[in-house]
Amino acid sequence: xxxxxxxxxxxxxxxxxxxxxxxxxxxxxxxxxxxxxxxxxxxxxxxxxxxxxxxxxxxxxxxxxxxxxxxxxxxxxxxxxxxxxxxxxxxxxxxxxxxxxxxxxxxxxxxxxxxxxxxxxxxxxxxxxxxxxxxxxxxxxxxxxxxxxxxxxxxxxxxxxxxxxxxxxxxxxxxxxxxxxxxxxxxxxxxxxxxxxxxxxxxxxxxxxxxxxxxxxxxxxxxxxxxxxxxxxxxxxxxxxxxxxxxxxxxxxxxxxxxxxxxxxxxxxxxxxxxxxxxxxxxxxxxxxxxxxxxxxxxxxxx
Numbered sequence: 001x002x003x004x005x006x007x008x009x010x011x012x013x014x015x016x017x018x019x020x021x022x023x024x025x026x027x028x029x030x031x032x033x034x035x036x037x038x039x040x041x042x043x044x045x046x047x048x049x050x051x052x053x054x055x056x057x058x059x060x061x062x063x064x065x066x067x068x069x070x071x072x073x074x075x076x077x078x079x080x081x082x083x084x085x086x087x088x089x090x091x092x093x094x095x096x097x098x099x100x101x102x103x104x105x106x107x108x109x110x111x112x113x114x115x116x117x118x119x120x121x122x123x124x125x126x127x128x129x130x131x132x133x134x135x136x137x138x139x140x141x142x143x144x145x146x147x148x149x150x151x152x153x154x155x156x157x158x159x160x161x162x163x164x165x166x167x168x169x170x171x172x173x174x175x176x177x178x179x180x181x182x183x184x185x186x187x188x189x190x191x192x193x194x195x196x197x198x199x200x201x202x203x204x205x206x207x208x209x210x211x212x213x214x215x216x217x218x219x220x221x222x223x224x225x226x227x228x229x230x231x232x233x234x235x236x237x238x239x240x241x242x243x244x245x246x247x248x249x250x251x252x253x254x255x256x257x258x259x260x261x262x263x264x265x266x267x268x269x270x271x272x273x274x275x276x277x278x279x280x281x282x283x284x285x286x287x288x289x290x291x292x293x294x295x296x297x298x299x300x301x302x303x
Contacts, residue, residue, distance in 0.1 A: 046090075047302035050080045054298040058272060061292040068105035070289055075099045080120065092122040096138070100230070100246065108287065109239050110277065111144045114232045114246070118156075132162045140179065147235035151242075154179030154231075160189045168195050172205065180231035182280045183245040210252075218258035226250050228272075242281030248272045254296065266298035 054076040060069035080094035100114040118140030125133045136158045143152040160174025172191030178184055191205030201212040203224070210224015229247035254268025273291035 046082055048082050049303050050082075050094075051078070051301040052298065053077045054266070054296065056294055056296040058292045058294045061275070061290040063104070063108055064288045064290065065285065066105075066107045066287075068107055070108060070110070071103040073099075073101040075101075078120070088126045090124045090126075092120070092124075094120040096120055096140075098230075109284075110287075111232075111234060111236065111239060111244070113144065114142075114230070114244075115145045116140055116142045116230065116232075130164045134158075134160045134162070134174070138179075142179070142231065143233035144235055149233070149235075152233045154181075158189060169193070170195075178231075180229075180245065182243055183231050183247065183278055184229065220256040221253075222255070223253040224251075226252060240282050240284055241279035244280070245278045246276070247278070248275040250294070252296070256298075256300070262301055262303045264300040264302075266296070266300060268296040268298075270294060270296075 054074075056074040058072040058074075060071045062068070063070055076096070076098040078094055078096035080092055082090060082092040085091050096116070096118045098116045102110050102112060102114070104110040118138045120136065120138045122136040123134065127133060136156075138156045140154050140156065141148070141152045142154050156177060156179035158174060158176035160172060163171045165171055170191075170193040172189065172193070174189035176187050176189055178187055188206055191203060193205075194202045196202075199214045203210055203212070206227070208224060208226045210222055210226075212220055212222045214220050227247070227249055229245060231243060231245040234241055234244055250270050250272045252268050252270035254266060254270075256264050256266045258264050271291060271293050275289040275291065277287040277289075279286070
C-alpha cells in the first residue's frame, strides 16, 4: 500500500476516534510495563478505559551498504480496560496493533510492511503503600502478514516491582521476555524517578529515560531518550531471510496537551540513530541506515 494512502487512512481513524469522544511483541511490552509502574510515584491513578493512537514518520535516509533511500512510517493503536478486583489487586486487558511501513528500493529487499497484533493482559498487586508488584503477558502475532505459521506467535512477559522510597523518590525494577527469539530476548525494566516538586520529574532508566516539566495542569513538556525495536517473521522467499528485526535509539522532545477532560494531544520530534535491520536464517549481512529526524503525533483518550 502506498504510504501516503496509509497515512490518509490513519488520519481518518484519528478523526473518527476524536469525534466519538467529542506497543508488542516489540519493546512496547517493556515500555508499557514501565509506563504503568511509573504512574505510581506521580500520584496518578490509571484510568479505567484508555485509547491511544500514535503515528510517526521517518523521512528518507540512505542505506549504507546498497545505496538508495528508505522511508518509514509507524502507526500504533491500543485499547486498554482496567478492573479493580480487590482494593489491593488491579487487572487490565486490551488489544494493541502496530505497523511499520517501509518504502525502499528493490535492491534493499525489505518487506513493505511489518505488523504486530497483540492481546495485553496485566495485573498489579499493592503489597502495601510503598511496594507494588506487576505482571504483564502479551500473546501476539508479529510478521509481514503475508501468511501465518506457528513461528509468527510470540508471548512477551514482563514482571516488575515498584518501591516508593520517599515522597520524592521511586524505584522500579523488573525483567521482560520480549518474545523476540533472536534479538534482545530479555530486557531489563529499570527506573529511578525523582520528583523534587510537582512541576518537575526526572526519570533515569531503560528502555526510556528523560525529564518532564509541567507548566500547568493541562500541559506536559518532556525530553529524553528511548530504545525502539521489534522482531518479525517473514513469509516472502524473495527477501532471503526467515526473520528480520529492526532497532534504533531515539532522542525525543515533545508536549502532551490536554484538549478536554478525557483527551490529550501529543506532539513530538527528535532524531533516530544507530538504525539497522538484522536478518536471521539467512546469509544476508546487517543493513545499516543513516540516522534520520522524525515527527510524532498522538491522540490519548482516557476516562
